[in-house]
Amino acid sequence: MFDEFYFLQQLINGLTVGSAYALIAIGYTMVYGIIGMINFAHGEIYMIGAYTSLIVITGLAALNPVWLPLVLLVALICAMIVSSSMGWAVERVAYRPVRGQHRLIPLISAIGMSIFLQNYVHLAQGSRNIGFPSLIDGGFTFGTSEGFQTTISNMQLTIFATTLVCMTLLSLFISRSKTGRACRAVSQDRKMSSLLGIDTNRIIAATFVIGAALAAVAGLLLGMYYGSIDPLFGFIAGLKAFTAAVLGGIGSIPGAMLGGLILGVAESFTAGYLSSEYKDVVSFSLLILILLFRPTGLLGKPEVEKI
Amino acid sequence: MVARNFGHALFCAMITLIISYPIVGFDLVFTGLSLELQQVEAGTIAGILLAVAAVFVFQLFRPAIMGTLARLVGLNPLANRPPMEQNKRLKLERGALTIIVLLALIWPFMASRGAVDLATLVLIYVILALGLNVVVGLAGLLDLGYVAFYAVGAYTFGLLSQYLGVSFWVALPLGALLAALFGFVLGFPVLRLRGDYLAIVTLGFGEIIRIVLNNLTSITGGPNGIGGIPDPTLFGMEFGRRVKEEGNASFHEVFNLPYESVHKVIFLYLITLVLAVFTLVVIRRLIRMPVGRSWEALREDEIAARSLGLSRTAVKLSAFTIGAFFAGFAGTIFASKQGFISPESFVFLESAIILAIVVLGGMGSQIGVILAAIAVTILPELAREFSEYRMLIFGAAMVMMMVWRPQGLLPMRRIHVQLNRLE
Numbered sequence: 001m002f003d004e005f006y007f008l009q010q011l012i013n014g015l016t017v018g019s020a021y022a023l024i025a026i027g028y029t030m031v032y033g034i035i036g037m038i039n040f041a042h043g044e045i046y047m048i049g050a051y052t053s054l055i056v057i058t059g060l061a062a063l064n065p066v067w068l069p070l071v072l073l074v075a076l077i078c079a080m081i082v083s084s085s086m087g088w089a090v091e092r093v094a095y096r097p098v099r100g101q102h103r104l105i106p107l108i109s110a111i112g113m114s115i116f117l118q119n120y121v122h123l124a125q126g127s128r129n130i131g132f133p134s135l136i137d138g139g140f141t142f143g144t145s146e147g148f149q150t151t152i153s154n155m156q157l158t159i160f161a162t163t164l165v166c167m168t169l170l171s172l173f174i175s176r177s178k179t180g181r182a183c184r185a186v187s188q189d190r191k192m193s194s195l196l197g198i199d200t201n202r203i204i205a206a207t208f209v210i211g212a213a214l215a216a217v218a219g220l221l222l223g224m225y226y227g228s229i230d231p232l233f234g235f236i237a238g239l240k241a242f243t244a245a246v247l248g249g250i251g252s253i254p255g256a257m258l259g260g261l262i263l264g265v266a267e268s269f270t271a272g273y274l275s276s277e278y279k280d281v282v283s284f285s286l287l288i289l290i291l292l293f294r295p296t297g298l299l300g301k302p303e304v305e306k307i
Numbered sequence: 308m309v310a311r312n313f314g315h316a317l318f319c320a321m322i323t324l325i326i327s328y329p330i331v332g333f334d335l336v337f338t339g340l341s342l343e344l345q346q347v348e349a350g351t352i353a354g355i356l357l358a359v360a361a362v363f364v365f366q367l368f369r370p371a372i373m374g375t376l377a378r379l380v381g382l383n384p385l386a387n388r389p390p391m392e393q394n395k396r397l398k399l400e401r402g403a404l405t406i407i408v409l410l411a412l413i414w415p416f417m418a419s420r421g422a423v424d425l426a427t428l429v430l431i432y433v434i435l436a437l438g439l440n441v442v443v444g445l446a447g448l449l450d451l452g453y454v455a456f457y458a459v460g461a462y463t464f465g466l467l468s469q470y471l472g473v474s475f476w477v478a479l480p481l482g483a484l485l486a487a488l489f490g491f492v493l494g495f496p497v498l499r500l501r502g503d504y505l506a507i508v509t510l511g512f513g514e515i516i517r518i519v520l521n522n523l524t525s526i527t528g529g530p531n532g533i534g535g536i537p538d539p540t541l542f543g544m545e546f547g548r549r550v551k552e553e554g555n556a557s558f559h560e561v562f563n564l565p566y567e568s569v570h571k572v573i574f575l576y577l578i579t580l581v582l583a584v585f586t587l588v589v590i591r592r593l594i595r596m597p598v599g600r601s602w603e604a605l606r607e608d609e610i611a612a613r614s615l616g617l618s619r620t621a622v623k624l625s626a627f628t629i630g631a632f633f634a635g636f637a638g639t640i641f642a643s644k645q646g647f648i649s650p651e652s653f654v655f656l657e658s659a660i661i662l663a664i665v666v667l668g669g670m671g672s673q674i675g676v677i678l679a680a681i682a683v684t685i686l687p688e689l690a691r692e693f694s695e696y697r698m699l700i701f702g703a704a705m706v707m708m709m710v711w712r713p714q715g716l717l718p719m720r721r722i723h724v725q726l727n728r729l730e
Contacts, residue, residue, distance in 0.1 A: 038503050052329050058344045059333070078329070085325040097710045104449050105713050107503055108666055111451075112705025115659055119699040124331045131342065235655070239514070242507060277522045284511035291504050292496050 005150045010272035011265060016156045016225065018264020019163040023218035024241035025248070025256035026170065027087075027211025033187040033251035034207050035099060040110035041090055042215060043238015044117035045083050047231065049216030050223035051121060053079040054132055061133075068135055072220075079216040086117075087212025091205055114235075122231040129230035132223045159221045166217055167257060170210070174253065179206055187251070236280065240267075243287040249300020258298060316366035323362045327355050396720065400674055404587070407677065411580055415573040423572050425688060427644055430579040431637050432680045434586050436664040437673065438633030441590055443662065444670035444719070445599065446626035447606030448498070449506040451658055452513025456486040456631040458653035460638025462520060465533035465648050475539035479639045486635025487628045494627035498620060513658060521650040532649025536642050538571055539578055579640050586633050591673060593629070602626050603671075656698070663705050669715025679716065 024046050031039045056075040065071045094113045098106045139153035174180040185193040186203045194200045222237065223229045244263045248255025263283055270282040290297065332352060334345045346352075365372060391399070411430075415423045435457060442450045460482035467473035467481065497508045520527050527533065593599045601622045604612040613619055642648050660683065668679030687697045708715070 038507065048330065055329055055333050055335065055344060058335060058342050062344065082325055082329055085322045089322055089326055094706045094710070098713070101713065103501075103503055104443075104447065105709050107449060107506060108662070109706050109709035111659060111662070112702045112709065114702070115656075115698055116702030116706065119696075119702060121330060123695065123699060125335060130335055133342070239507075239510070243511075246504075246507075275522075277518065281515050281518050284515050287511050288497070288508050291500055291508055295500065295504065 003148055005148050006272070009148075009150045010268045012150070012152055012156060013272075014265035014268030015261060016159050016264070017222070017268065018244075018261040020159060020218045020222045020225070020260075021237075021241050021244045021264055022257045022260025023163055023166060023214045023221075024237060025244040025260050026253060027208075027215050028242050028245040029248070029250055029253060029256040030183075030207045030211050032245070034183065034190075034204055035095075037095070037103075037106045038110065038242065039095075039208070039211070040107065040238075041094070041113040041117055042211065043234035043236075043241070044114050044121075045087055045090070045212045045234070046215035046219045046237055046241075047229070047234025048086055048117065048121060049079040049083040049212075049219030050132075050229045050233070051125060051219075052082040052216070053220040054130065054223060054229060057133070057135070072135065076217060076220055079220055080213040083212040083216035083219070084209040087208040087215075088205055090117075091208040096201070096204075114238075118231050118235070125231065127231060129228045129233075131228050132226070134224055134227055136224070155225055159225060162217060162221060166214060170214070170253070173210075179203070183207060240283055243283055243290075246287060246297055247290050249297030251301070252297070252299045255297055255299035312367050312369060316363050316369075319366045320359050320363035323359045324355070327358060331355055403674060404677075408580075408584060415576050420569050420572055423569070423576050425685070427572070427576045427579050427640075429681055429684045430576070430583045431641055431644070432661070432664065432684050433583050433677055434579075434633055434637040434640075435661050436668070436676045436680045437583075437586050437590055438630045438637070439661050440665050440668075440671065440673065440676050441593075441602070441626050441633075442630035443665050444672070444676070445594065445606065446602040446623060448623060448627060449503070450509045450627070450630065451506045451655070451662070452509035452511070452516075453630070453634055453661055454653045454655070454658040455509075455513040455516040456490055456634035457638040457641070457657070458516055458520065458650075459486040459489050459631075460635030461642040461648045461652070462527065462533070462638075463635070464639045464642040465536055466527070468536050469533055474537060475639070475643050479636070482639035483632050483635035486638065487632035490628045490631025491624065494624045494631075495620075498623040498627060510655065510658075513653075513655060517650050517653050520653070528649075530649060530651070532647055532651070534647045536646050536648065538646070539575065539643055575640075575644055579644075582636060582640065586636065587673065587677075590629075590633075598622070598625055660701070663701055666705060667708055667716060669718040671719035672715060672717050673719075675715055675717030675719070 024042065027042045027045070028039060031037065031042070053075040056078045057071060060071050060074060090113055094109045095106055098109050134155065136155045136158055137153070139151050139156070141149050141151045174183060182193070182198045182203050183206065185196070185198060186200050190200055193203075218237075226233075240263060241260070244259035245256045246259070247262055248257065248259025263286065266286060267279045267283055270276075270279045274282075332347060332355060334347055336343050336345050411426070414426055418426070435453070439450065439453050442448050442453070463482040463485045464473075464475070464478040467478050473481075493509075493512055497505060497512075500508060521530055523529070601612065601617050602625075604615075605617060605619065605622050609619065612622075641652070645652075664679045664683050665676055667683065668675035668677070683701075687694050693700075
C-alpha cells in the first residue's frame, strides 16, 4: 500500500528535523575544518541552549507577555548568548591547552567535557525530562486521501524559516566579512595565516562561538518541536549531527546542510515505514557505511597524508 | 601588568556568570500543571558569585599565580631526580603486582559480604580495563563502544542459560569467543579508518547493539532483561541452600558445613580473581611478544611501521579482537554475579568509565590501570554523600588529566637497553 500523501508527510517531517540537524552539524564541521578535532561536547552545548531557552520562556511567561514572537526572540537571543559563552569557555579550558597534541588527547578531553556538562545540567536541573510548551500551534492541511491528511504545522514552517535565515546569515558572514575570510584562511593553512597577521587563537574561538550559537538555535527549535527536554538529549542529537556532518563531507559547510537534510529524511522514512525504534540504528548504520565507502563524504575533499 | 589583565579578567568573570547563572540559578518547578521558574536558595547564588570572583582574581593575577606555582614545583626535591633504574623498577612493579594479588587472595576471608561483593565488581572492571588497555593504550585505537563486547559476553551467557540451560563454565569461553568474533567482524572493515572516525564508528556500534538488545523483545526480553542466570558451580557442587539441578550436589552438604550465603559470594570473587590474574598474565606476555611490539610500533608511527612491513589490518585486528575477548570474559562473569542483565547496564557511560580508568591509570601501563580501576570503583562507594557528583568529577578529571598529565598517573615505560658512551 503506497500512499503518496503519507510519503509526503514523512518527507516534510524528515526535512524539518533534518534542517535542525544541519544547524548542529555546522558546529562540528566548522571546528573540524579549522583544527581537525571532533568537538564531542557540541551536543551538550545544544542541550544547554534548549535548557536556557526554556528557562527564559518560563520566566517571561510569568510576566504575562503581550506578543509571542518577542518572547521567542528574547529566548533565542539569551540561549545563543549562554551557549556561545559555553562554547568559548569549553574551547579555552579543555581544547586550547591540548591543541597540537596526538589526535586522541583532544578527543578524550572532549569526551570528559561532554560528561561534565551533562552532569552539570543534571545536577542543576534534575534528570527527569521537562515538558517544553509548544507555543506555536496550528498548521495547514492539504492533500487528503482515504483516511490520511498531509499537514505542515506552523512549528515546522518556523523551523524551516529560522534555519533558512541562519544559513543565509552564516554564508554571508563566511563569504563577506573580514572574520569570515580569516576563518577560511585559517582552515586552509593555520601556520601561514598566522604568519600573515591573523590572530588564529581568536579565529578558532570565533568558530566555536558561531557553532555554539547555531546549536542554541537548534536547541530552541527542536526542544519545542519534540515537546520535552532532559540532560541526555544532547548526546544522541550530537551523534546524529556528527553523522550528518560526515555524510556531507566533514569540513564543508554546504555538506553539513545537505547531510542534515538527508539524515533527517532517512530517519523519518525509517520511522514511518519500518519502526521508530530502529531509526537510530539506521542513522548509525548510515554513518558506518559512509565512513567505509566514502570517508570524505558527499561534498568533502579527500585528505592527503603528507610525510 | 595588572592593568593590562583587567579587561581580560573582567571578560572571563562575565563569561563565568553567563554560563552558570541561568542554568544553576533557576529551578524549573512544576506547580500543578504549569511550569514555573523559582530562584534557588541564597547559598547557591553565593556560590556562583564566589566562583565568578575566583575566576576574576585568578585571571587578574594569573602570571603571578602561575609563577608561584611553577616555583613551588621547582622546590619539590623529587622533581628532578633521575628515573629509576630499569631492573629496580621492574622488580618493584613485579613486587607490587604480587602484593596486590596476595592481598586480594586473603581479602574475602576478612571482609564483610558487601565488601567482597564490591571487590568482585572491582575485579570485573580490572578485567575490562586491562582489555581496553590493549586496544586504546597499546594499539592506540580509541574504542568508544567497548561496552558492546561486554554486552555480547553477558547476553551470550544469559541467552544460552535461558534457552539451552548452559552452565557458567561452558558459557565463559563461549561468551569470550563470541565477543572476540564480534570484534573481528566489526574490526575488519572499520580498522582502516583514521583514529577519530574509528572512535565514532565504535560508539555507533555500541549504541546499535544496545538498541537491538532493547528492541528484540521476543528473544532478549527487551528492557525487562533476562533473569534467573545461574551461579557458577564448583565441580558440580552448587552454592544454593537447595540443589536446583538434577545430579548436582550442594557445597555445604559435601563439606559438612552449615549453609552460609557468603560462600557463594566468596566463590564468585575467587573465580573473578583467577580470571583477572589470567587476563593480567596473558596480556603481560603478549606485550613482550612480536605482536605486542607491533601494536606499539603502529601506534607510534603508522607510516614508519607499515614501511617496515607490518600489516596494518592484521596488527590492529589482533588488538581489537583480543580486547573484545576479555570484555566478553568480564561480561559472562558480570551476568553470573548479577543473575540478571538488561540493556540498562550497557550504556555509553559504561564505556566512558572504562576509558576513564585506562586514561587515568596511564595508557598502556598495567599497574596504573589496575590501581585506577580500584580507585574509580571504590572511591564513589566511600564518599557516598558525593555520589551524585561522581560523574561530574569524572568528566572534570578526564579533562584535567589530558591537560596536565596526558600520559596518566603511572605512565608506561618500555623496557629498553641503553649503551653507555665510552669515555
